[in-house]
Amino acid sequence: MTEIFWLIPFIPAASTLILAVFGKKLPKKYVSFQACFAVFASFVISAISAVGLLQTAHGNYPLVKNLFSWIQAGSFQVNLSLMFDPLSAVMALVVSGVGFIIHVYSVGYMADDEGYTRYFTYLNLFTFSMLILVMASNLVLMFVGWEGVGLCSYLLIGFWFEKHSAANAGKKAFIVNRIGDTGFLLGILFIFIHIGSAEFTAINEAISGGAISVGLATLIAILLFVGATGKSAQIPLYVWLPDAMEGPTPVSALIHAATMVTAGVYMVCRMNLLYTLSETAAQVVALVGAITAVYAATMALTQNDIKRVLAYSTISQIGYMFIGCGVGAYAAGMFHLYTHAFFKSLLFLAAGSIMHALSGEINMKKMGGLRKYLPLTYPTFLIGAIAIAGVPFFSGFFSKDAILTRAFAQGQYSAFYYFIWGLGIMGAVLTALYMFRLVFLTFHGEERLDPEVKKHIHESPKVMTIPLVILAFFSVGAGYIGLPVVLGKKLNFFGKFLEPVIKEVKEVHLSIQTEWMLIAIATFVAFLGIFIAYVFYIRSPLIPRNLATRFPTIYKLMFNKYYVDEIYNAVFVKPTIKWSKIIYDNFDLKVIDGAVNGTATATGFAGKILSYFQSGLIKDYGLIFLLGVIIFLAYLLF
Amino acid sequence: MGYFLFFLLAALTVGAVLGMIISKNQAYNAIFLILAFACMGGLFALLEAPFIAVVQIIIYAGAIMVLFIFVVMMINVRSGIPAEKKKWTIYLSLVIAVVLIIELILSIKGAFTLPVSTAIIKAGPTDLGRLLFTKYLYHFEITSILIIAALVGAIVLVKKKEKE
Amino acid sequence: MIPTNYFLILSVVLFVLGAIAFFVKRDLVTQFMSIEIMLNAANLAFITLARSANSADGQIIVFFIITVAAAEAAIGLAIILLIFRQKKTIKSEDIKLMKG
Numbered sequence: 001m002t003e004i005f006w007l008i009p010f011i012p013a014a015s016t017l018i019l020a021v022f023g024k025k026l027p028k029k030y031v032s033f034q035a036c037f038a039v040f041a042s043f044v045i046s047a048i049s050a051v052g053l054l055q056t057a058h059g060n061y062p063l064v065k066n067l068f069s070w071i072q073a074g075s076f077q078v079n080l081s082l083m084f085d086p087l088s089a090v091m092a093l094v095v096s097g098v099g100f101i102i103h104v105y106s107v108g109y110m111a112d113d114e115g116y117t118r119y120f121t122y123l124n125l126f127t128f129s130m131l132i133l134v135m136a137s138n139l140v141l142m143f144v145g146w147e148g149v150g151l152c153s154y155l156l157i158g159f160w161f162e163k164h165s166a167a168n169a170g171k172k173a174f175i176v177n178r179i180g181d182t183g184f185l186l187g188i189l190f191i192f193i194h195i196g197s198a199e200f201t202a203i204n205e206a207i208s209g210g211a212i213s214v215g216l217a218t219l220i221a222i223l224l225f226v227g228a229t230g231k232s233a234q235i236p237l238y239v240w241l242p243d244a245m246e247g248p249t250p251v252s253a254l255i256h257a258a259t260m261v262t263a264g265v266y267m268v269c270r271m272n273l274l275y276t277l278s279e280t281a282a283q284v285v286a287l288v289g290a291i292t293a294v295y296a297a298t299m300a301l302t303q304n305d306i307k308r309v310l311a312y313s314t315i316s317q318i319g320y321m322f323i324g325c326g327v328g329a330y331a332a333g334m335f336h337l338y339t340h341a342f343f344k345s346l347l348f349l350a351a352g353s354i355m356h357a358l359s360g361e362i363n364m365k366k367m368g369g370l371r372k373y374l375p376l377t378y379p380t381f382l383i384g385a386i387a388i389a390g391v392p393f394f395s396g397f398f399s400k401d402a403i404l405t406r407a408f409a410q411g412q413y414s415a416f417y418y419f420i421w422g423l424g425i426m427g428a429v430l431t432a433l434y435m436f437r438l439v440f441l442t443f444h445g446e447e448r449l450d451p452e453v454k455k456h457i458h459e460s461p462k463v464m465t466i467p468l469v470i471l472a473f474f475s476v477g478a479g480y481i482g483l484p485v486v487l488g489k490k491l492n493f494f495g496k497f498l499e500p501v502i503k504e505v506k507e508v509h510l511s512i513q514t515e516w517m518l519i520a521i522a523t524f525v526a527f528l529g530i531f532i533a534y535v536f537y538i539r540s541p542l543i544p545r546n547l548a549t550r551f552p553t554i555y556k557l558m559f560n561k562y563y564v565d566e567i568y569n570a571v572f573v574k575p576t577i578k579w580s581k582i583i584y585d586n587f588d589l590k591v592i593d594g595a596v597n598g599t600a601t602a603t604g605f606a607g608k609i610l611s612y613f614q615s616g617l618i619k620d621y622g623l624i625f626l627l628g629v630i631i632f633l634a635y636l637l638f
Numbered sequence: 639m640g641y642f643l644f645f646l647l648a649a650l651t652v653g654a655v656l657g658m659i660i661s662k663n664q665a666y667n668a669i670f671l672i673l674a675f676a677c678m679g680g681l682f683a684l685l686e687a688p689f690i691a692v693v694q695i696i697i698y699a700g701a702i703m704v705l706f707i708f709v710v711m712m713i714n715v716r717s718g719i720p721a722e723k724k725k726w727t728i729y730l731s732l733v734i735a736v737v738l739i740i741e742l743i744l745s746i747k748g749a750f751t752l753p754v755s756t757a758i759i760k761a762g763p764t765d766l767g768r769l770l771f772t773k774y775l776y777h778f779e780i781t782s783i784l785i786i787a788a789l790v791g792a793i794v795l796v797k798k799k800e801k802e
Numbered sequence: 803m804i805p806t807n808y809f810l811i812l813s814v815v816l817f818v819l820g821a822i823a824f825f826v827k828r829d830l831v832t833q834f835m836s837i838e839i840m841l842n843a844a845n846l847a848f849i850t851l852a853r854s855a856n857s858a859d860g861q862i863i864v865f866f867i868i869t870v871a872a873a874e875a876a877i878g879l880a881i882i883l884l885i886f887r888q889k890k891t892i893k894s895e896d897i898k899l900m901k902g
Contacts, residue, residue: 616898618833622824626734633741644804648812655819655839659826667832671839678842681812684804685849690861690868694845697868702838702875709879710831713886719829719893731822738821742814746807746847765858766865774862781869788873792880 005049005084006065008092009131012038016124023117032107035120039103039127043096050089054497062088062201062501064137071140078198083137087501090334091134091266094341098258099127101467105349106250108463109356119159119248126152130259134266139188139198142267146184146231149260150177156255157247169243176240180230187223190216200270207273214278221274221281225288228264232318234292239565241315245307249352252307257314257348258341265321265337269330272502276328283416286326286407290423293319295562297430301437302559304364306351309438313388314344316427320403323424327417329406330502331495335482336399338494342478343387343396346471350381353460353468354442358453364438369447373457376465378443380472385439387475389432390526392519395479400428401522402484408518409510425525432529440537484519644684651677662720664710668703675699689763809850817843830882830892834875841871 015038019031026034053063062085070080084092103123110119129148136142150173158170192198194216195206206212212220228234233241244256255261268275268285275282293316300312317340324333355362357374371378387394390401404424410417449457459465482494510518536544548555557563654674658667675698682691770778820839827833845864852860886892 614901616901618894618897619825619828623730626738626821626825630734630737630741633738633745637741637744640804644808648808651812652815652819655816655823658832658835658839659819659823664829664831667835671835674839675842678846681809681846682849685809685853687849687852687861687864690845690849690864693865693868697872698838698842702872705875705879706831706835709883712883713831713892715829715892719827719832727826731825734825735818735822738818739814742817743811746810746814766861769858769862770865773859774866777866781866785869785873788876792876795877795880795884 003063003065004045005052005063005135006067006082008042008045008049008096009082009128009135011041011045012124012127012131014038016121016128019117019121019124023121026117028116031117031120035124036100036103036107038124039096039100042127042131043093043100046089046092046096049084050093053084053086053089062137064201066137075196076192078138078140080141081137081199082132082135082141083200084135085501086498087266087269087334088135090338090498092131094338095127095130095134095259098341098345098471099123099130099254101470102250102254102258102345102349105253105352105464105467106248108461109250109352110248113248115159119156122152122155122159123251123254126156126255126260130263133263137200139191139200139203142270143181143184143188146227146263146267147181149255149263150174150181150231153177153244153255153260156251157244159247159251163246165243166246169240169246173240173244176237177230180227180237183223183225183230184227187220187227190220190223194220203271204273207277212274212277217274217278218281221271221278222284224267224271224274225264225281225285228267228322229288230264232261232264232322233315234264234288234319234322235295238292238296238315239568242308242311242561245305245311249307249348249355252311253345253348253352256311257344261314261318262321262337262341265318265325265333268322268325269334269502272325272330275325276503282326282328284326285322286417286420289319289322289324289326290420290427291319292316293323293427294423294430297427297434298558299561300434301430302555306354306362306364306367306438306442307348309364309434310344310347310351313347313431313434316431317344317388320400320424320427323407323420324403327403327407327410327420329403331482331498332399332402332406334498334502335402335494336396339387339395339399339475339478342471343384343394343475346380346384346468346475347388349464349468349471350377350384353377353464354381356460356464357457358449359456361450361453364441366448366450366453367442368445368449369443371443374443374459376459376468380465380468381443382439383472383475385435389435389530390428390522391530392523392526394476395474397522397526398479398482398484401519402482404428404522405484405510405515405518408514425521428522428525429529429532432526433533436530436533437537440533444538445541484515640684643680647677647680647684650674651681664713664715664719665707668706668710671706672699672703675703689766806850806854810847813843813846813850816840816846828893828895830885830894830897831879833894834878834882838871838875841867 015034018034019026023031049063056063062083064081064083066079066081068080069077071078103120106119106123110116113119126149129145129152131145133142133145133149136145154170154174157173158167160166161170188198191203194212195203197203207217230237241256241261245252247256275285296312296315296319300309300316303309303312317336321333321336321340324330324336351362354367354370354374354377357370357377358367361367383394387396390397404421407417407421407424411421447454483491485492560566651674654670654677658670658674661667661670676695679691679694679699682688682694817840820836820843823836823839824833827836845867848860848864848867852858852864882892885897889896891897
C-alpha cells in the first residue's frame with residue numbers, strides 16, 4: 001500500500017484547484033467539508049504509508065516515486081520526484097494530522113469571515129506546499145515547497161489585507177524570508193557544482209564517499225542554515241515571526257508554530273550527514289539555536305499580546321530543536337518538532353478560543369480570571385502550558401530532556417557543549433516562567449475585562465473545542481513514543497524509527513546516575529519557573545513591577561524587543577530605500593525608460609513604412625506569395 | 639488508345655481552364671470547371687486509380703461544383719466581372735507563368751526518369767478501404783471532425799447574419 | 803503505358819494556369835475556383851507518383867485532399883456569401899478592409 005504515498009500532497013492540491021476555480025459558487029458547508037476532507041485523506045494515506053514503512057526492510061529505504069523529469073539541460077537534471085522515508089513520514093503525519101485538526105477548528109473560527117473560501121483555498125495550498133517540501137526527493141523540489149509555504153505564509157499573514165499592519169507584516173515576512181532563501185539557494189548551487197545532483201540519496205552517497213572536503217561542507221552547511229534561520233525564525237532573521245501574528249489565529253497555529261517554521265529543522269535533519277561532517281557548522285547551528293532559545297524567551301517575558309508571547313515562545317522552542325540538531329541529536333530535534341507541533345498548536349488554538357470569547361481581545365492586561373468563563377479552554381491551555389514548560393510525564397518534557405541530555409553528553413568532547421546545555425537550562429526556566437505568566441495573567445487573578453466585552457463572553461462552539469481536546473490529549477501522550485534512553489533503549493521508539501535516515505555517528509554514553517541527575521535538573525527548572533511565575537503574578541504581583549522600575553533599562557530593552565526592528569530599519573531598510581530611489585531617478589527613468597520609449601518609437605516608424613505594402617487586396621498578397629514561391633524554387637534549383 | 643485518351647483529356651482540361659480564365663460569366667466558369675474536373679477524373683482512371691476517379695467525379699464535379707453553382711445563383715451578377723484588362727497585369731502574369739512553368743519542370747526533372755512500374759498496384763476500393771481503416775485510421779477520424787467543424791462553421795457563418 | 807512525365811507536365815501546366823487565373827480574375831468566386839484547380843493539379847501529381855512508386859498511399863493522400871477541399875469549399879463559399887450580403891459586391895478590388 002505504500003506505493004500510493006505520492007498521492008499525499010496531490011489531494012490538497014486538487015482541492016485547492018477546485019476551490020480556486022469554483023470556490024465562489026460553492027456553498028460554505030461544502031467548502032469546509034472538501035478542505036478538511038482533502039487534508040484528512042492525506043493524513044490517512046500518510047498513516048498507511050508510514051505503517052507500510054515499518055514493515056519494509058530497512059535496506060529498501062527510501063521509497064522514491066519519480067513523477068517526471070522537470071528540468072533537463074546538459075548534465076543538469078532535476079526530477080519531480082517524491083520520497084517517503086521515516087523522516088518524511090514523521091513530517092507528513094504531523095503536517096496532515098495537525099493540519100487536519102486546525103482545518104476543522106478553522107471551520108468554527110472563520111465561520112463569519114467574508115473570505116471563508118479564500119481562506120480554505122490558501123490553507124489547502126499551504127498543506128500541499130508543505131507536503132511537497134517534506135516529501136521532495138531533491139533539494140530543488142524542496143526549494144519549490146519551501147517557497148510555496150513562504151507564499152502561503154505571506155498570503156495568510158496578510159489575509160486581512162485591508163488592515164494596514166497585516167499587509168505590512170506579510171511583506172515583512174516575505175522579504176526577510178527572501179534574505180534567508182538567498183543563502184539556501186547558494187547552498188543548493190554549491191551542492192550542484194560539487195556533487196552534480198540535488199537528489200538527497202546522491203548527496204548522502206557523495207558525502208559518505210568523501211567527495212566533499214570539510215571546509216566545503218562547512219560552507220554549504222552554513223549557507224543552507226542561513227535559509228533555515230529565515231524560515232525558522234532564528235537569530236538574526238527572526239523578526240518577521242512576531243509580526244506574522246497579524247494573520248488569523250489558526251494560521252498562526254498551523255504555519256507559524258506547528259509546521260512551516262519547523263521546515264528549517266527538517267532541512268537540517270535531512271542534510272544531517274553534512275552537519276555531522278562539518279563540526280563547525282554543527283556548532284554554529286547549536287549556538288544560534290541556544291542563543292535564540294534564551295533571547296526569544298526573555299522577550300516573551302515582557303509582551304502583553306497573548307499571541308506575541310506564543311510567537312516568541314515558538315522562536316525559542318525552535319531554538320531548542322536547532323540545539324538538538326547542532327549537538328548531533330537529530331532524532332531528538334525531530335522529536336521536539338513533533339511534540340512541539342501538538343502543544344504549540346494547542347496553545348495557539350486555545351488563544352484563538354480566548355480571543356473568540358473576548359470579541360478579539362489579545363491584550364493580557366485586559367484579561368484575568370477567565371478560568372470560570374472558559375471551562376474547556378482553560379484546562380486544555382493549561383495542559384499545553386505544562387507540556388511546553390517541561391513538566392515530567394508531558395510530551396514536551398521528553399523531547400526537551402532528550403535534547404539537553406545529548407547536549408550535556410557532548411560536553412565530553414568539548415566544554416562548548418556544556419555552555420550550550422547551560423543556555424538550554426536557562427531557557428527552560430524562562431519558558432516555564434513566561435508560559436505560566438501567561439496562564440496566570442489570563443485565567444487567574446482579578447478580572448480586568450472591559451465591561452462591554454464581559455457581556456458577550458462565551459465558550460467557543462464544539463467545532464473549536466473538540467480540536468482543543470484532541471490536541472491536549474496528544475500534548476500529554478505524544479511523548480510516550482520516545483521515552484528517555486535511561487528507561488531502556490527499546491522504549492525510544494521514535495529514535496528507532498528515524499534511525500535509517502539519521503546516522504548517529506558519535507555514540508555518546510552517559511552513566512545512569514548522570515542521566516537521572518539530568519532528568520532531575522530538568523524537572524527542577526520547570527518547577528522553578530512555574531514557582532517564580534506563581535510568586536510574581538499570583539502571590540505578590542508587585543514584584544515584577546518593582547523589578548521593572550528598578551532596572552528600567554533592561555525592562556525597556558526587553559519590552560521593546562531589544563530595538564532590533566529599529567536597528568534593522570536604520571541599518572538595512574532605510575539605506576536600501578534611499579539607494580533604490582537614487583537608482584530609480586537616474587537609471588530607471590532615464591536609461592531604461594528611454595530605451596523602451598526609443599524602441600517603441602522605432603517600431604512604430606518601421607510599421608508605418610511597412611504598412612504601405614499592406615494594400616488589403618487579396619490579389620496583391622497572392623502575387624507576392626507567388627513571387628516568393630518563384631524565388632524559393634530558384635534558390636532550390638540553382 | 640491510352641495515348642489518344644490522355645491527349646484528348648489533357649487538351650480538354652487545359653482548354654476548360656483557359657475558357658474559365660477568358661469567360662467573364664460566373665455560371666460559364668462553373669460549367670468549365672465541371673468539365674475540367676470530369677476530365678481530371680478520366681485522367682485518374684488512366685492512372686489506374688479507379689476509386690479516386692469516381693470520388694473525383696462525385697465529390698468534385700458533383701458536390702463541390704453544385705455548391706459553387708448555388709452560390710453563383712444566389713449572388714447573381716448579371717453583367718459579369720471580366721478579367722483584368724490592364725496591360726501590365728497581363729504581361730506580368732505571362733512572365734510569371736513562363737518562369738514558374740520552367741522552374742517547376744526543372745524541379746520535377748528528376749522524376750522523369752522514374753520507371754513506370756508494370757506491377758499491378760493494389761489500389762482497388764478494398765485495398766484503399768483497408769489502408770484507410772488501419773494505417774490512416776487517426777487521419778481519417780480527424781478528417782471527420784474537420785468536416786463536422788466545416789459543416790457547423792458554414793451554417794453558423796451564414797445564419798448569424800440572417801437574424802440581424 | 804503513358805510515361806510519368808506526361809502527367810507531371812500536365813500537372814505543372816494546370817497548376818500554373820490556376821495560379822494565373824487567381825491573379826488575373828477579379829471576382830472572388832472564380833478566384834476560389836482557381837484555387838480548386840491548383841489543388842487538383844497537386845492531386846494529379848500525387849496519383850502519378852503513386853503509380854510510379856507502386857504504392858497506394860498517394861491515393862489515400864488525394865482522398866484526404868478531396869475531403870479537406872470539400873470542407874474548405876463549404877467555409878469559403880459561406881464567407882463569400884457573407885461578404886456579398888454585407889458589401890453587395892464580390893469584386894476582390896472592393897474588399898480592402900485590411901489596408902494598412
